[in-house]
Amino acid sequence: MNATLSGLPEALYLHIPFCRARCSYCDFESSALCEAGVSPRRYADALVELLQALRDRGFLGACRTAYLGGGTPTILGDALPRVIAEVRKATPCLEEVTFEANPESATRELLDKARAAGADRVSIGVQSLDDSILSRIGRIHTADEARRAIAQAADLGFRVSADLMAGLPGEGVEDLSRDALEVASLGTTHVSLYPLEVHPSTPLGARVKAKAQRLPDEDEVAESLEIAQTSLSKVGFARYEVASFARAGEESHHNLRYWDGSAYLALGPSGASMLPKGAYDALREVIPALPEAPRHLQRLRLTCISSAERMVADPTLASLDFRVEGMGEGAAIAEDLMLAARCTRGIPADLDVRAKRMLGKRYEDSCARLVERGLLCEGEDEAFPLRPTQAAWLLSNEIFGEFWALTPDEPVMLA
Numbered sequence: 001m002n003a004t005l006s007g008l009p010e011a012l013y014l015h016i017p018f019c020r021a022r023c024s025y026c027d028f029e030s031s032a033l034c035e036a037g038v039s040p041r042r043y044a045d046a047l048v049e050l051l052q053a054l055r056d057r058g059f060l061g062a063c064r065t066a067y068l069g070g071g072t073p074t075i076l077g078d079a080l081p082r083v084i085a086e087v088r089k090a091t092p093c094l095e096e097v098t099f100e101a102n103p104e105s106a107t108r109e110l111l112d113k114a115r116a117a118g119a120d121r122v123s124i125g126v127q128s129l130d131d132s133i134l135s136r137i138g139r140i141h142t143a144d145e146a147r148r149a150i151a152q153a154a155d156l157g158f159r160v161s162a163d164l165m166a167g168l169p170g171e172g173v174e175d176l177s178r179d180a181l182e183v184a185s186l187g188t189t190h191v192s193l194y195p196l197e198v199h200p201s202t203p204l205g206a207r208v209k210a211k212a213q214r215l216p217d218e219d220e221v222a223e224s225l226e227i228a229q230t231s232l233s234k235v236g237f238a239r240y241e242v243a244s245f246a247r248a249g250e251e252s253h254h255n256l257r258y259w260d261g262s263a264y265l266a267l268g269p270s271g272a273s274m275l276p277k278g279a280y281d282a283l284r285e286v287i288p289a290l291p292e293a294p295r296h297l298q299r300l301r302l303t304c305i306s307s308a309e310r311m312v313a314d315p316t317l318a319s320l321d322f323r324v325e326g327m328g329e330g331a332a333i334a335e336d337l338m339l340a341a342r343c344t345r346g347i348p349a350d351l352d353v354r355a356k357r358m359l360g361k362r363y364e365d366s367c368a369r370l371v372e373r374g375l376l377c378e379g380e381d382e383a384f385p386l387r388p389t390q391a392a393w394l395l396s397n398e399i400f401g402e403f404w405a406l407t408p409d410e411p412v413m414l415a
Contacts (some may be wrong), residue, residue, distance in 0.1 A: 154187025346387025
């Protein structure tokens with residue numbers, strides 16, 4: 001396969017579906033270690049074999065970023081540096097390698113080995129620096145362990161990101177700001193602020209439904225996020241995406257590829273990929289069981305539905321199973337508009353031109369409505385003619401819904 005083929009993935013995601021214990025709010029594809037049907041080490045072996053196969057077929061030659069997420073990648077222990085080293089071998093053009101870490105398993109020794117293997121960025125799941133709140137949401141680390149993990153990672157030369165959550169049980173409107181300022185002082189160069197999402201299927205969701213757990217209301221969450229944004233801006237962090245803040249030059253290049261419409265490939269249970277048709281057809285040469293995509297489809301979304309047990313039992317590309325959804329040009333443009341609206345820089349000029357050509361007056365009317373409502377405004381330069389306003393960050397779903405409603409062709413399920 002020609003590694004320079006247009007549209008080959010520029011970003012690689014590896015899903016590590018294991019945790020020491022599941023948090024009470026989590027509905028991600030992950031298993032508590034005591035419930036997992038396979039060992040993390042054997043799963044890492046399977047990932048290495050799959051990476052080698054993709055490398056040998058030239059499918060990863062265009063990758064610029066890689067991200068190991070979960071779950072908890074640091075639960076792999078010494079297998080984590082081995083996977084990172086294999087990622088480096090399989091993707092020779094990498095500019096950034098990130099892995100997620102939980103404080104209780106991010107020991108200095110493991111961080112040091114991961115750094116030596118080629119990782120340069122670590123995203124640490126802090127959520128809160130209040131031990132009582134951490135206990136309420138089922139986190140098994142303490143605030144001091146989180147502080148120590150951040151400081152050690154920064155000392156070892158990582159670009160460090162910290163995840164914090166708004167709307168947690170027992171959290172006051174000033175608490176998120178306090179935590180954000182503290183993680184910034186410890187050496188982080190990137191902070192993500194996520195509002196808590198309550199899913200009915202989770203233990204927290206059940207407690208909330210039974211009125212056994214009170215959470216901050218929407219107004220309190222909004223105030224908390226606004227205060228935290230103001231505090232971060234005062235210490236050199238600028239928002240560049242709806243939930244992401246960074247010092248100058250410290251943005252997550254991997255996440256930016258998701259939002260600018262770049263192609264990406266994911267391996268692991270529930271891992272989601274996005275490929276243009278040319279790259280999808282190239283992947284079918286590697287995985288013949290993938291369904292053929294009709295010519296009118298421009299973009300294919302793949303979700304890996306193979307379990308960790310299946311991957312370990314047969315770690316070959318041909319054994320992987322995917323759910324596949326195809327999009328025509330209109331749906332792809334509508335999706336790109338939603339993704340662009342996540343970022344402070346806004347809608348790029350070339351996308352604006354394509355949207356006007358494909359969607360016409362409907363697109364222009366949608367933009368006019370969003371401008372009238374104060375959610376979009378004129379961009380700061382010609383390269384990005386429209387951008388979200390400050391008011392948009394708390395109402396981003398309204399922008400996404402407006403743009404997605406423009407699609408003239410519904411996505412097509414292929415498998």
